[in-house]
Amino acid sequence: MKHIFVLGGTGFVGRHVVQKLVKQGCTVTVATRRARHARELQILPGVTVLEVDVHQQQALQQALAGHDAVINLVAILHGNEAAFQRTHVDLPATLARAAVAAGVHRVVHVSALGVNPAQPDAAPSRYLRSKARGELVLRHPELAVAVLRPSVIFGAEDKFLNLFAALQKVFPFMPLAGAQARFQPVWVEDVAAAVVQLLHVRIAAGSTAAWEATGSKVYTLAELVHGAGAWAGVANGRGRPVLPLPDWAGRLQAALMQLAPGEPMMSADNLDSMKVDNVASGRFLGLADLGLVPAALEPIARDYLQRNQPGYGLLGVRRGSKR
Numbered sequence: 001m002k003h004i005f006v007l008g009g010t011g012f013v014g015r016h017v018v019q020k021l022v023k024q025g026c027t028v029t030v031a032t033r034r035a036r037h038a039r040e041l042q043i044l045p046g047v048t049v050l051e052v053d054v055h056q057q058q059a060l061q062q063a064l065a066g067h068d069a070v071i072n073l074v075a076i077l078h079g080n081e082a083a084f085q086r087t088h089v090d091l092p093a094t095l096a097r098a099a100v101a102a103g104v105h106r107v108v109h110v111s112a113l114g115v116n117p118a119q120p121d122a123a124p125s126r127y128l129r130s131k132a133r134g135e136l137v138l139r140h141p142e143l144a145v146a147v148l149r150p151s152v153i154f155g156a157e158d159k160f161l162n163l164f165a166a167l168q169k170v171f172p173f174m175p176l177a178g179a180q181a182r183f184q185p186v187w188v189e190d191v192a193a194a195v196v197q198l199l200h201v202r203i204a205a206g207s208t209a210a211w212e213a214t215g216s217k218v219y220t221l222a223e224l225v226h227g228a229g230a231w232a233g234v235a236n237g238r239g240r241p242v243l244p245l246p247d248w249a250g251r252l253q254a255a256l257m258q259l260a261p262g263e264p265m266m267s268a269d270n271l272d273s274m275k276v277d278n279v280a281s282g283r284f285l286g287l288a289d290l291g292l293v294p295a296a297l298e299p300i301a302r303d304y305l306q307r308n309q310p311g312y313g314l315l316g317v318r319r320g321s322k323r
């Protein structure tokens with residue numbers, strides 16, 4: 001596998017995947033809606049950035065020609081039914097048709113932990129239901145499909161622990177919906193390494209195989225939110241108290257957040273997703289089966305959450321020297 005096509009390569013996980021592919025000597029084509037989203041990838045050797053409408057089968061088929069495999073990392077976290085259908089179901093369906101027509105027979109598709117394609121309608125949220133259908137539409141007699149289902153992903157550029165740490169710099173306590181929901185956070189580097197490995201695992205044409213990507217420890221959401229503040233050094237490393245909200249109050253909070261401009265921190269659909277535990281089921285292969293040992297969250301999160309503080313680095317040293 002030398003020539004790799006990546007959809008969603010400009011995103012949080014995608015940038016790590018592309019860097020790993022480059023290090024392995026692959027040539028990589030990154031499809032994007034806007035070339036400027038791929039500015040930092042464009043300078044990497046062997047990377048071609050292509051502005052293309054990946055929802056158009058003909059355009060995608062043309063772009064895919066000549067590649068050995070395709071990786072799909074496109075997803076959204078918020079949106080209405082139509083947006084989830086378009087991004088998580090229609091796009092993989094288009095990709096499957098375009099890949100077959102272009103002679104690309106290996107697909108690595110990043111899904112999400114908790115997705116159950118055997119019962120898509122049983123899932124509690126639009127996100128999980130559409131992700132499950134997205135796995136199903138990739139099935140094709142000529143495609144060998146590797147599916148990776150990660151738990152929540154942490155890393156220096158995440159919008160998860162960084163956000164919770166930033167909020168604690170402003171607010172004295174953290175009202176939190178879904179406080180007892182359980183997660184098994186996995187490091188972005190481990191996810192990217194798994195994606196790259198899945199290009200090479202043996203899968204027969206017409207088959208789909210799934211791997212779960214989970215970290216070394218299970219946390220409740222309350223532990224992660226509180227930890228983010230503590231690890232970032234908020235309140236001298238104590239973090240802010242977490243105030244668990246009952247379901248009705250969490251929904252009210254989510255409804256109010258959805259009225260504000262921009263991406264909501266927590267939508268009603270996110271709350272619905274948290275009705276099922278986001279931890280390894282044990283019924284599928286995992287990172288260990290790919291020879292990967294998942295990194296522990298706390299030392300890594302501590303490092304980047306502190307580095308991401310405005311006063312860190314040269315500025316922090318200068319501030320410190322004035323005291």
Ligand SMILES: NC(=O)c1ccc[n+]([C@@H]2O[C@H](COP(=O)([O-])OP(=O)(O)OC[C@H]3O[C@@H](n4cnc5c(N)ncnc54)[C@H](OP(=O)(O)O)[C@@H]3O)[C@@H](O)[C@H]2O)c1
Pocket residue numbers: 007008009010011012013014031032033034037038054072073074075076087110111112113149150151152153154
């Ligand atoms: N982050 C997590 O904690 C987490 C947890 C579990 C599973 N996952 C899964 O991991 C994969 C990667 O996630 P991520 O966090 O890297 O996502 P991300 O940072 O939001 O990136 C998603 C990418 O998808 C593309 N994209 C978004 N909407 C699109 C649309 N309507 N049409 C075409 N392209 C679109 C964007 O590319 P352009 O803007 O360049 O077009 C973007 O680079 C996804 O499948 C996600 O569901 C993530």
